[in-house]
Amino acid sequence: MADIQNMISMKGITKIFPGVVALEDVDFSLRKGEIHALMGENGAGKSTLIKVLTGVEHPDKGTIELDGKLVQVRSPQHSQELGISTVYQEINLCTNISVAENILLGYEPHRLGSIHWKKMNQLASQALHRLGIDIDVTRPLGAYSVAIQQMAAICRALEIFSAKVLILDEPTSSLDIHETQLLFDVMQKLKGEGLGIVFITHFLDQVYQVADRITVLRNGKLVGTFEAAALPRIELVANMLGRVLTELDAMAKVKSEQKESQERLVETQGLGRKNLLEPIDLALNVGEVMGVAGLLGSGRTETANLIFGVEAPDTGSLLVKGEKINRFSPLESLKHGVALCPEDRKAEGVVGDLTIRENIILALQARYGWIKFLPAQKQYEIAQKYIDLLRIVTPSPDQLVKNLSGGNQQKVILARWLATNPQVLILDEPTRGIDVGAKAEIQKLVLELAEEGKSILFISSELEEVLRISHRIVVLRDRKKAAEYAGDASDQTIMQTMAGTV
Amino acid sequence: MKKKPVLTRMRESRLFWPLVALGIIFAFDAIFEPGFFKIGILDGHLFGNLIDVINDGAPLMLVAIGMTMVIATGGIDLSVGAVIAISAALATVLINPALGNSLITNDILTKDATNTPLPIIVFVCLAAGTLCGVWNGLLVSRAKIQPMIATLVLMVAGRGIAQLITNGQIMTIYYTPYFWFGNGFIVGLPVSIFIVAIVLILVWIAARRTSWGLFVESVGTNAKATFYSGISDKNVKLLVYTLSGFCGGVAGLILSSYVHSTDANNIGLGYELDAILSVVLGGTLMSGGRFSLGASVIGALVIWAFTISMYTIGVPAAALLAGKAVLVLLVIVLYSDFARRFMNRLFERKGSQHGATD
DSSP states (O other), X not given: OTTSOEEEEEEEEEEEETTEEEEEEEEEEEETTEEEEEEOOTTSSHHHHHHHHTTSSOOSEEEEEETTEEEOOOSHHHHHHTTEEEEOSSOOSOTTSBHHHHHHTTOOOEETXXXXXXXXXXXXXXXXXXXTOOOOTTSBGGGSOHHHHXXXXXHHHHHHHOOSEEEEESTTTTOOHHXXXXXXXXXXXHHHTTOEXXXXXXXXXXXXXXXSEEEEEETTEEEXXXXXXXXXXXXXXXXXXXXXXXXXXXXXXXXXXXXXXXXXXXXXXXXXXXXXXXXXXEEEETTOEEEEEOOTTSSHHHHHHHHXXXXXXXXXXXXXXXXXXXXXXXXXXXXXXXXXXXXXXXXXXXXXXXXXXXXXXXXXXXXXXXXXXXXXXXXXXXXXXXXXXXXXXXXXXXXXXXXXXXXXXXXXXXXXXXXXXXXXXXXXXXXXXXXXXXXXXXXXXXXXXXXXXXXXXXXXXXHHHHHHHOSEEEEEETTEEEEEEETTOOHHHHHHHHHTOO | OXXXXXXXXXXXXXXXXXXXXXXXXXXXXXXXXXXXXXXEEETTEEEEHHHHHHHHHHHHHHHXXXXXXXXXXXXXXXXXXXXXXXXXXXXXXXXXTTTTTSOOOHHHHHSOOOSSOHHHHXXXXXXXXXXXXXXHHHHHHTSOOOHHHHHHHHHHHHHHHHHHHHTTSOEEOOOHHHHHHHHOEETTEEHHXXXXXXXXXXXXXXXXXXXXXXXXXXXXXXXXXHHHTTOOHHHHHHHHHHHHHHHHHHHHHHHHHHHTEEOTTTTTTTHHHHHHHHHHHTTOOTTOSOOOHHHHHHHHHHHHHHHHHHHHTTOOHHHHHHHHHHHHHHHHHHHSHHHHHHHHHHHHHHHHHHHHHO
């Protein structure tokens, strides 16, 4: 296959950190005009491989060839000069200056010693137009959605550094379906222009939608590089996990065998708040998993926040175990046995500088109040119990939470709420950004909890997941309840309801 | 569980670096002014430079205790100096029968008398400080004003209030029982250090034996997540500012007692910045989170040990601030990530050599 030109060819890359072999003899290649998905669980070595490619880390062994020439990538700046650009999950642009400034920052066109604004805006517009986007580039970047901000980042990579290789690290994790599609269109367009794109994501659907080839890493080792069309999805998952995944199959069975009771645990009657959520009626029974589906901005998180009391509703009423709730605050909810695992793990969930133990007992301690402080021994007991139960991977309960991987952090947050022994558990995107293995574990846990008689409101942007574990599914659209379905509804029906095309 | 070697545990203790700083200053004294450590007995109590460090440093230690908790929530309290002035002004006005209105005669200044009973004076000082703290706390937690701005209000206004109280005059007092707080001795040691010890122990118990300390650290690390966990971040903040105000009130009492007077313009001047420096010396991050009360108190001691040392070796008062600037610079460099990494590498290498030879 001499006609296929490898733009990048990494061979035998080995990177050893103190005590850990992050990468061991990994080969990776990227062709011209290719979208190459890089897959693996958290800790598989994806980020390290990208860091080696972009000069953040230097490999201990191995070679990197760019267009057939041996190169040493010295630093991130150097990699950009070589034409390798990265767009990160958290976009590192400035939201308070204009789109045009962001794109051309440091490379502004000048006239008579000052910035030629007109030309600058023109250049930026043209650059974005090339990606099929026409917006007012003089407005601040923050005025646009995350998707547009990403486009601006891509644009900057293309314009300023004339990137030949684009690395997209989890670009879709905060995009909704339409925005993702927009990004994919741009990716296809760039691919047509001969760019090589490395695409990192946790979403299997998306990989199959755009990727030409898939490279799978596991525990720092290369599992293999496959043509996407020739790799069945189940094999991909098996490759990533290194085991045949029967847990997911078993789960569907658990759900169907389950008998629901008709005892009401939570009921909302026209619960709503102006500019946040239209009045909504929900009823959650004992031992039930209610899935909430909807696009980004459809009111999923708002529903969770209203029920949990993060925001106080201004209409309607909320009943927990038949009792009407009059005061709304997380503490009140906690006392009534309602818990919320919030959507934004980093901002609303983990307290990074505290230890796992402290994070786990936080909500329980909040319920006990200021004076009744849990003795240290009791704290360790509780922490250890949940570390074992949820299989949190850590050397000790005194580890700082910020040092844990995303999946383990999520488990710590779950543990914080489980420790309060809630009757109702609201899970807002509990599996976002965590690897397949941890995802399956959390889904399994949700079903086990339901079996114990707890009610769970399960919010997720992954429809597949909602369908798999929910007994009933509520679909939200435009901050309203659009419809309610039984758990065996087809994904087609639900997607149409979400999109409003029924 | 395997215990870490003593040296490593010592180095990881929060008290390690502040103690090193204190040690360096004392080592300096030992070389240049060997008489520095001499402690004598006069009238049945101890005296000497070390006693001065403790007695003069007591108000700063108190303020640093309150400031530690404020900074641990990610806030700052710039008003403590002004709170000291208010508390001191109230005390002197309550004692001095002239009440600052009529002309002060020599007679009043030399009469060992008070206009108000001592317990009421003490109560008013502490209550005034606490109220100032509540005010700051409400501005920060309820009105959601940035801590620096919110406390700046009282920093500026507080000295004005204190001047109103004293009618713009330097109030001198002569009431021996009141002097006890700043000048008295119990079993040979200054009274002020006992007051510091009591406040420190009470705050430490509140912080480490109730869930308050955990909540403070949690709020300082991630206030939103703390709120989502069912903790009232507002009340946590209200309480730390209240405590800081209370500490300022106590400090004002001791300071005015020590100097037998209140100059509303000068008493406690710059204490807020010294307190912040003490907390930073103690290793609590300005961004909030983990804190150590003991380390902050040692931080305050470092500042006063430095000041007294400078005086002892004869550095003129005018040059003192410049000397302090050097201290601050050293501390900042020592605490920087760069220096930390350097030290860690140094220690690790040594550690591994030990391992090889053992």
